[in-house]
Amino acid sequence: MNHNSTVRDILIILASAIILAFAYNLISPKNLPLIRKETAKVGVSDSALFSGGTPTKDSSLVAASHSADKHEDVKVIAPLHERALADSGSASVRIPKKPDVFRIISLNQFKRLMQERRPVIFDARDSTDYIRGHIKGAKNVYGLATDEYFERLVPIPRDTLIIIYCNNPECHLGRMLAEFMGAIGFTNLLLYDDGWDGWIAAHMPVDT
Numbered sequence: 001m002n003h004n005s006t007v008r009d010i011l012i013i014l015a016s017a018i019i020l021a022f023a024y025n026l027i028s029p030k031n032l033p034l035i036r037k038e039t040a041k042v043g044v045s046d047s048a049l050f051s052g053g054t055p056t057k058d059s060s061l062v063a064a065s066h067s068a069d070k071h072e073d074v075k076v077i078a079p080l081h082e083r084a085l086a087d088s089g090s091a092s093v094r095i096p097k098k099p100d101v102f103r104i105i106s107l108n109q110f111k112r113l114m115q116e117r118r119p120v121i122f123d124a125r126d127s128t129d130y131i132r133g134h135i136k137g138a139k140n141v142y143g144l145a146t147d148e149y150f151e152r153l154v155p156i157p158r159d160t161l162i163i164i165y166c167n168n169p170e171c172h173l174g175r176m177l178a179e180f181m182g183a184i185g186f187t188n189l190l191l192y193d194d195g196w197d198g199w200i201a202a203h204m205p206v207d208t
Contacts, residue, residue, distance in 0.1 A: 041193060042101045049109060050116070102175055104193045107202055110163065113190075119161040124173035125196065135165070135199055136207040143173030146180040158185045165192040165199075 105113070113119050114137075123134045124143035134140070141149045143166060156162075162181065166173040178189050192198075200206070 040101045041104045041191070044103045044105055044109070044190065046109065049105070049113065102178060102191050102193075103189065105163070105190050107192070107194060107198060107204075110192050111204075113161070113163065117161055119163045119190075120156065122162060122164045122177060123196075124164055124166040124177040125171075129167075129196070131208065133200075133206045133208055134196070136205060138165075138207075141177055143176040146177055150184075153181065153184065156186075159187050161188050161190070162186060163190045163192055165195045168195045168197040169193045171195055 114121075121135060121138040122141045123130050123138040124141060125134075126142050126144075127140055130138075130140040139152075141153070164174045164177050164181075174191050174193070174195065178191060181189055194201075
């Protein structure tokens, strides 16, 4: 067997493997999108946040339209997830769709929510940045290692008002955390998209 023949056989094998992989991904119920579609970001109005003092639950929620009781479209990712959602058939639970939009709040809305509604605040940056400084009261849940914080997130009621931030609008860590929390059933998630950079620029108080 000469060198050219060997190279040709290798290329044929690689091409066949790629074709089979694409074909399997196409028919698989857990297929992955070939092109990542960027989720839209939508600003939330004051009336939606503060009218009546009750969180709104509409189609713009980051968590999409889960049923809190039946846990529809929630992926079981660990036995700790409320005893596998108390469903003996949990292996058949569907993987949730990616959220349609992220709900974005402004600095003024953030401050008002902190005063009136006492939200849970999550800093999605890494622990080094978090230790250097963070918004007072924020807990660190690193957006690139969300599964490591699973046990901490599970006991939180799914309709809790939660604000997530990272560095700035270019930072994807906050959105990654929001997607993860939406996938395990949280229904009232907000993103402070200006993040840590916006907080510092506004000369807001910080904690370490």
